[in-house]
Amino acid sequence: MICYFSGTGNSMWVAQTVSERFRDNRLTDMADAVVSSNNLNFSLTEDERLGFVFPVHSWGIPWIVRKFINRMTIDNYSNQLIYCILTCGDDSGLTNKMLLKLFRRKGWQCRHIYSVQMPNTYVVFPGFDADPAELEQKKTAEAVPTLEKIMAAIVSDSPIDCYLQKGQQFLKSRIIYPLFCRFAMSSKPFRTTDKCIGCGVCVKNCPTHNIRLENGRPVWANNCTQCLSCLHRCPQTAIEYGKESIGKGRYYYGKRKDSQQ
Ligand SMILES: Cc1cc2nc3c(=O)[nH]c(=O)nc-3n(C[C@H](O)[C@H](O)[C@H](O)COP(=O)(O)O)c2cc1C
The missing domain is CATH 3.30.70.20 (Alpha-Beta Plaits)
Known part of the structure; x- marks a missing residue:
């Protein structure tokens, strides 16, 4: 099962690629599920993987994804493999730590959290703009082998180091992210x-x-x-x-x- 959220299609591309490779057609749109359904109860088969694919927003988890994961229940969780693939412009901050905390509270284990660099979409704050065409193409092309590596790691259940993080994590994810969720929505x-x-x-x-x-x-x-x-x-x-x-x-x-x- 692949739970995805995507505004501008980058994460949708990841979700679709993973869906094809894993032959996993059980795609759940997290935003739609949160807005349209009261029932976020799911069950997994014994060896079914559970994936989360979504963009990084302000060095953290988009609120709609947080809401989905908070409300989601799994009937028969018995350590099925959980993985997360984030897309970001260049820095995923402490989104991985935030996810681990959410999962811990639910009693779920996740050993695979990765991020893939994709063209930037945040353009509504001074200093932030879409990438120039050349960089956009470079990121999109390089994302293909990166995602291949990630999918191989998940299939073999051998975690790899593939997570984009730059400096000032605490400031970005612990201070700016909560302010963003509160005042920038x-x-x-x-x-x-x-x-x-x-x-x-x-x-x-x-x-x-x-x-x-x-x-x-x-x-x-x-x-x-x-x-x-x-x-x-x-x-x-x-x-x-x-x-x-x-x-x-x-x-x-x-x-x-x-x-x-
Ligand atoms: C509100 C917002 C906040 C973002 N914050 C970050 C960020 O903190 N770090 C980063 O590298 N990219 C950030 N981005 C860029 C997106 O994470 C990136 O472009 C992503 O691939 C978009 O995915 P989507 O097309 O599936 O929506 C942000 C984009 C938006 C719209």
């Missing part, structure tokens, strides 16, 4: 410009079903997890987040490929 700054044609792509792609169209324009409710899917996937580049996203790059997995087709 607002969807109020989202707005559309004159370029909006009311196509509803943002509505369709919002993982938390947080956007609706009113009079042909998107309106955001209060269940935002800041994945920025709406902003990056808008075909008209008509969505901004306050002034912070103006002039910044837009990216989602496969966009460049799509536009060449």
Whole structure:
């Protein structure tokens, strides 16, 4: 079983690749499950693996993923192999420690926590922007062999060291991450410009079903997890987040490929 969350497609690519390789078609969309279902009770077969795939948000676990794991129960857990594959722009911080703490509380064991570097999607804070095209392509290409190594480690149940971490972990994950979860989740700054044609792509792609169209324009409710899917996937580049996203790059997995087709 693979539980995934993805705003802009990087983690979706990982989840799909793993699903194909492991012949594991049991994919659960964590955001959808949290928003749409009261029942997060699952059972696993004796040798079924349980995987979690999601992006790092502010050097930690996106709140929707935390909520899913907190609420998730497994009927018949008997030390089935649990693995986590995170995607990040360049630094996963202490997300691994946070996950281990969550799992410990549930009595679950996890020896495989990895991160894969993918193009950055955080563009709504000063100093943060999408990667230039060359770096985006380099990261996407290098992610393929990295993910191969990770999948081999999981299949053979031989943990490897494959986790991206830079300096100032405590500051990033223990101080900034809680502040981010508390103060940066607002969807109020989202707005559309004159370029909006009311196509509803943002509505369709919002993982938390947080956007609706009113009079042909998107309106955001209060269940935002800041994945920025709406902003990056808008075909008209008509969505901004306050002034912070103006002039910044837009990216989602496969966009460049799509536009060449
Ligand atoms: C709100 C937000 C916070 C992010 N924080 C981090 C971070 O702390 N470290 C990092 O390396 N990348 C960070 N990123 C980049 C994403 O983790 C990365 O681009 C990821 O692959 C996106 O996955 P997705 O396309 O599946 O949503 C952040 C992105 C967003 C939208």
